[in-house]
Amino acid sequence: DGGITQSPKYLFRKEGQNVTLSCEQNLNHDAMYWYRQDPGQGLRLIYYSQIVNDFQKGDIAEGYSVSREKKESFPLTVTSAQKNPTAFYLCASTRGYSGANVLTFGAGSRLTVL
Amino acid sequence: AQSVSQHNHHVILSEAASLELGCNYSYGGTVNLFWYVQYPGQHLQLLLKYFSGDPLVKGIKGFEAEFIKSKFSFNLRKPSVQWSDTAEYFCAAWGWGKFQFGAGTQVVVTP
Numbered sequence: 102d103g104g105i106t107q108s109p110k111y112l113f114r115k116e117g118q119n120v121t122l123s124c125e126q127n128l129n130h131d132a133m134y135w136y137r138q139d140p141g142q143g144l145r146l147i148y149y150s151q152i153v154n155d156f157q158k159g160d161i162a163e164g165y166s167v168s169r170e171k172k173e174s175f176p177l178t179v180t181s182a183q184k185n186p187t188a189f190y191l192c193a194s195t196r197g198y199s200g201a202n203v204l205t206f207g208a209g210s211r212l213t214v215l
Numbered sequence: 216a217q218s219v220s221q222h223n224h225h226v227i228l229s230e231a232a233s234l235e236l237g238c239n240y241s242y243g244g245t246v247n248l249f250w251y252v253q254y255p256g257q258h259l260q261l262l263l264k265y266f267s268g269d270p271l272v273k274g275i276k277g278f279e280a281e282f283i284k285s286k287f288s289f290n291l292r293k294p295s296v297q298w299s300d301t302a303e304y305f306c307a308a309w310g311w312g313k314f315q316f317g318a319g320t321q322v323v324v325t326p
């Protein structure tokens with residue numbers, strides 16, 4: 102079955118460490134997204150990529166970085182510059198980058214900074 | 216500012232009660248509207264969507280939503296909820312060149 106695989110599901114990090122969250126899709130979708138989900142704040146866009154080798158900052162990109170070297174992969178690095186990294190991170194994809202598409206989500210990665 | 220607002224953060228109701236969740240967006244142009252649902256332990260998934268045409272749209276599991284352009288609203292309804300409808304519900308819109316989500320409404324249905 103096609104879908105999005107995120108790993109790890111749970112991750113603990115010490116302050117000052119960078120951590121990379123994996124996102125892989127086998128849907129042949131062009132566009133991929135990273136969202137951060139915090140209680141009472143909904144989903145906030147961190148980064149998105151419309152196509153391979155291209156990505157743009159979302160609403161809360163500070164302290165995060167991404168790459169899009171392959172169509173199926175869109176890893177997110179949470180750097181030590183992110184002031185409040187403890188959160189639930191969701192990766193999503195769409196066939197194309199437009200509002201006529203429906204987001205497909207992964208199961209999420211929960212990051213806890215100790 | 217561009218935004219999607221959901222009126223209630225938490226809703227508790229009994230089985231067989233009717234459910235209505237409010238959603239408003241702030242965008243004067245054409246929008247595409249969505250409701251997503253996150254059941255406990257499951258992926259976020261699409262409940263229903265509105266792009267154009269009949270403003271009353273039907274989704275999965277007996278849910279429906281009505282687009283009222285004059286009120287910038289896209290409220291979600293279900294006439295009779297079940298315990299299995301316990302979930303977090305997110306309204307989303309595309310109208311600013313990106314998807315924008317509301318804060319979510321946690322719905323708890325008691326037996």
